[in-house]
Amino acid sequence: MSSNVLGRRYAGALLDLGIRDGHAEPYSGQLEAAAAALGAGPAKKVLTSPLYDLEFKKKLIDQVTGPLGLAAPVANLLRLLLDKHRIGFLTDIAASYRELLDGYLGLMRATVYTAVPLDGAALGRLRVLLQRKMGHRVELTAKTDPAIIGGLRVHVGSKVFDMTITNHLSRLRGMLKHQVL
Numbered sequence: 001m002s003s004n005v006l007g008r009r010y011a012g013a014l015l016d017l018g019i020r021d022g023h024a025e026p027y028s029g030q031l032e033a034a035a036a037a038l039g040a041g042p043a044k045k046v047l048t049s050p051l052y053d054l055e056f057k058k059k060l061i062d063q064v065t066g067p068l069g070l071a072a073p074v075a076n077l078l079r080l081l082l083d084k085h086r087i088g089f090l091t092d093i094a095a096s097y098r099e100l101l102d103g104y105l106g107l108m109r110a111t112v113y114t115a116v117p118l119d120g121a122a123l124g125r126l127r128v129l130l131q132r133k134m135g136h137r138v139e140l141t142a143k144t145d146p147a148i149i150g151g152l153r154v155h156v157g158s159k160v161f162d163m164t165i166t167n168h169l170s171r172l173r174g175m176l177k178h179q180v181l
Helices: 003-021 024-038 041-048 054-068 072-083 087-105 120-134 165-178
Strands: 107-114 137-144 151-156 159-164
Touching: 003 024, 003 072, 003 087, 024 041, 024 054, 024 072, 024 087, 041 054, 041 087, 054 072, 072 087, 087 107, 107 120, 120 137, 120 151, 151 165, 159 165
Parallel strands: 107 137
Antiparallel strands: 107 151, 151 159
C-alpha cells in the first residue's frame, strides 16, 4: 500500500474523531508537531529500526512528545502506528491530515513567488482574486525567487498560474525555435 493511501486512511480516521470532538484544528497542529519531532533524524531511525524493542520505542515517543501535550487521540494514533510498524509514515499522515482538514474547512493554500517581496495590500488583492477564481477561502504565503525576473507565479493545490517574465521569455524562445524562416 502506498504511503499516500496509508497517510490518507489514518489521517481521515483522526479527522473524523477531531470533527466529532470539535478539535480537528488543534489535532492538526499536534500531529504536525509530533511529525516534526519524530518523523526525521535520529528519532525516526530508532523508531523504524528493528534493532530496538517496542517498549523502548514507546518510551522514546512518550519522552519526545510529552512536552507537546498531545490530545489522547493523537497520542493513541502514534502508539497505533508504532504497533503496526507504520510510524515511518507519520510525516505523510500529518500532510494528509492538513490536506483533508483544509478540504473540510473549504480552505485552499496558495504560495506566490515574486522577484521582490509584495506588500500587504498587494497580497490582499491577490488573495481576493484567487478566492474568486477558486471559489474557496485562500491562505496565501509569499516567497521571493530572484530567478523570476518579474511578474509572479502562484501555486494553488495542483494548479500553477505562471505570469513571470521568465516564463514569457521561455515561451517566446520556443516559438522562435519552431518558426520557419
